Amino acid sequence: MLKKKLIPHNWIIILIWNILLISCDSPDTKKERYLLKGNEKLKENDTKSAIDFYGEALKIDPDFRDALFNRGLVMYQLNRLENAISDFSSILRTNPVDTLALFQRGVTYMDNGEFYKALEDSKTLIRNNPESWRSHFLEGLVLEQIKNYQESLTSFEKALELFPDNPEVLVNQATIFYYLKDFEKAEVGLKKAEKLDPTEANIFNLRSMIAFDRGELDIALTMINKAIALNSNQAYFYNNRGLYLIFENELEKGLEDINYSLKQNPKNLFAFRNKGIYHYFKNEKELALRYLTEVFEKDPDMELVKDYLEKTNNL
Template identity: 65%
Template sequence: MTLITLKNNIKISTILLLGVILFFSCDNTETKKGRFLLKGNEKLKENDPQSAIDFYTEALLVDPDYKDALYNRGLVFQQLNRLDEAISDYSSILEKNPSDSLALFQRGVSLMDNGEYYKALEDSKNLLSLLPQSWKGHFLTGLILEKMKNYREALSEFDRSLALQPDNPEVLINKATLHYYLKEFDTSKSVLDLAQKLNPEEPNIYNLRSMLSFESKDYSQALEWIEKSIALNSKEAFFYNNRGLYLIYLGEYEKGLGDINFSLKQNPKNLYAIRNKGIYYFYQDQKDLALTYFEEVFKKDPEMDLVKEYIGKCN
């Protein structure tokens, strides 16, 4: 039902909550596995995720049950959308320690992003059982219910999460997102204002503001907001997909296509980017080609905004 993808928005906010790479004391760096872990962490700081994975793997060759290497490698796999591998690493941790809340949370997110919603819900239930006074279990449950398009129940879970930690900007952003999905735009803006006061440097705030501007057909303002998101975090591919759509609506077709293709390269399954590529071809008067993109999306998500409208325009 969204105009522009915000699934990744949720995913990224979640990773930022718990994606802290672990570092060890000087004593631990004397061990072989500890040295490999630290080398992996350094490569990650250098924005070289594949080398980081290689070093974490070396650490795991020394000790296959090395929790910190499994967790860090899982986070990198997750950020690279290699979800089956991320799930495997978190599961390895949980086999030895079923009550590891960090691994349980991240596996739940990975399962959710992999479309395994009911398995993800099992992880969120276990998290709630382990940490009944923590906001995290309700937050994860809300994220999963949102993916399942059960928006009202998801909102209730976010409210429960906020009751336990009222000043959590990530939860507020995702609550604002759900109000956006429900077309409750004024409420979305109000909640977003609260989040911005708590963390004005969070790029997802401005991404959602851009979507709200797009909804009101203020495409120039939408572009300004998404540029702010990209300035704050230039690595998120879904920001470029959003910018690509705005550029198309502003008549800058080739620039828009470049952004959309960049986003698709990072995640070829992103239905919003596939839809946006169809919109590009529609405005290039290649309606038959555009229709193939719209029909692909319609088969998988018939309720996505703009899809039916453009299918009608192509016929």
């Protein structure tokens, strides 16, 4: 015969009290508790559970701003850009001038290739919050993407007037100087940014690009490896390293990096270009033409594309 376990009387009181507390929770208390649980899971890098808890909070209150915003950020990090846009848009339906939601939606639109929607969000930010550096920064980022470099520089200059010691803006301004082939001005901005934040990975990524353009492959690889050591989650860094490795004749290592980058960001035309260059070096004419032609049709001014299309046609 099994011995029955007895629960002490005071334990029963505690259990009943806890049940009563839970049952008396208001909807606001419950949704806040789910939000906190989601935030804790996010700290643990458990994004799936974080999304689930934010979802539970939103079942209670579909307009719960903090849950929508945090879930949107997680979706953005996971490259689920349509989901992120949906969450930020839900916030903006309730509050059209929520500056953080507008900024994040603009960035997400931009990364999703919806440049003119991103530009519209930046214009809305500037109209409603002209004294915020972020408003002008977002505008500069989008103008950079549509290759309006001079106007992009103007936007970054306005952002720096409002926040002069901002390494993020300085790096992006230096990137425009890089595109304009003014490497000296780019280096000046990067030096200032590094003094402000020596852990900013994009500084070393841009230095790698400048070194590659100068034909300094060893320096390019050193710089891009430093960038990856500082931020191992950036798909563009792996793509750049893949290109440098190809030019170092480490073709398979280069392809591995490029494929990894594409897995993280399947819309990156630079990665398709680099795959075309890889196939050129492998003497695989048909595959090289397939990738390079696709990129050329979408962005005929991209560096290296036209050169390698001609070289591939001559194989």
